[in-house]
Amino acid sequence: MTAIIEVQGVSKSFGGVVANHDVTMSVNSGMITGLIGPNGSGKTTLFNSIVGYHPIDAGSIRFEGEEISRLPVQQIARRGLLRTFQQTRIYGAMNGVENMLISLPHRKMNIWDALKTYTREDYERADHLLEFVGLYEKRLLKSGDLSFGQQKLLEFAMALMNEPTCLLLDEPTAGINPTLINGLIDRLKRANTEFGITLFVIEHNMRVIMNMAETIYCLAHGELLAQGTPEEIQNDQSVIDAYLGAH
């Protein structure tokens, strides 16, 4: 099993707040890996570090064997390592289809390709993926008018449109209607199996992540607390304490 992301001894502080301290973990290619931990334990910070959103204080981050910790966001995204935002970022003034089209992978375009109009295949792919996340009926609505959960689904579809090798999802089920969560888990799994996208998922909901991930890492107070299979994590006393202690 090869690691697609290797995080080695990464630390990151904001002023006096140590958000990540000496974190080491790896994400296996083609798999679903989970990242859990109480609120404020540094999960989002670690994602931000991986995708180049801010410089790290120490450590190394490799993607497909190459050091990426000093690359800017766009260059990392163009290597096929993408993230969705916990607070959801879509283009609210555009409709669903436009949001999808804008997400076409520009890394695969030179300027002449970019100066073409969208092709029939582009539209079909957009429609197909909107159908995949269950937003086809709403594809012509202004995206800013969609509910938070629907916007999350749209952002997920946009990420798929970008054809990433690896996708970092920050709390994909947060704010989603509980009755729709099983459907979403199913879609995330299908993105992994059918499209072959490696997933690295931050999830607050234990049930969800236990259902999805092969390997789970748990952070607490910015440090790696435990790692293992869902069963191992579920039965790990330190994890249980961290979660209970945080509530």
Added chain:
Amino acid sequence: MTVARNKTILYALILAFTFISPFLFPDFGTQLATLWLMIIVALTWDMTGGQMGYNSLGNIFFYGTGMYVAALIAIGMVYDVGDYTNAAGGGIYEFTDLQYFGGLALGVLGAGLFCSITAVVIGYLTFGLRGPYFAIGTLGVAIAAGELVSNWDWAGGGQGIALPVYPGDLDTGKIFFYFLFAAVGVGTFLFAKWLYGTRFGAAINAIRDDEEKADAMGIHTLRYKLYTWAMAAFFVGMAGGISAFQLIHFEPLESAYQTINLGIFMVVCVLLGGKGTLWGPVIGAILFHVFKEVTWNYLLGWQWVALGALIVVTVVYFQDGVMGWLLHKRPEWFGIKVEKKVAEQAE
């Protein structure tokens, strides 16, 4: 499709009007040429301002630079520029028809190309700035350029440059310049119309709406910003080049790098007509130009007050401009589906 047919008819009518208007209104030849100039600078301002979210106050730099580049090319092809500017239009320097038109053609094209290149260089330095900082940064470039050029004796210094007069009678000259501006104007419009329909056009809209998200999706944000400004600068530079020949004599601060006149007018045109739309800058340029001509003719002494009032009213009460207002009132004209009810039911 009747919509498509109506559109074709509309475009044909506008084009026909473009062709006959200088003959219909011979007394207004120069004003009509200026109208096209306003349309060009408004359309190009909107490429970055409206479509990409970068409000430049320095686009006038390309206008002034275009003037100088075109003039210097046309003169330099025939004479020594230093000698020529030293004589300050003493009248000893003759241009044959071929030299005049050849210099004009190469000068105007060269102006466009040169401005594109400078846009890439200046953009590289200023596109790291956001919002008002970008606006002021680009304004600074235009002001500094005006000052530098006024002190550059080889290029005419504060006196500016006098170009040869159109070799023909005055009225033909007016029509000639009208059609030059109209050609560049129609070209700019068609170019913008095409560009906004491409993936590139969508990408610059994405930069405007959320640049961080665009970065996160791997869009070449800096590259696209530079290209867009370079495209805009190409047309503005050409327009400047044509203006140089139309004006015959131009000065660095009053006519070339006129930051508080044309430099601001282009922004007002776009706001008035509607930012980020294809037709907004055109409509705004027409409204603004008419307003300006009327106040300059009938409200002499108060024209700047009237203009200031127009700007204030636009910015305070009418921010989305004519097109924004129409978009709100008549969304169906723009093919926008209003499915509010459906959305609510499904919630």
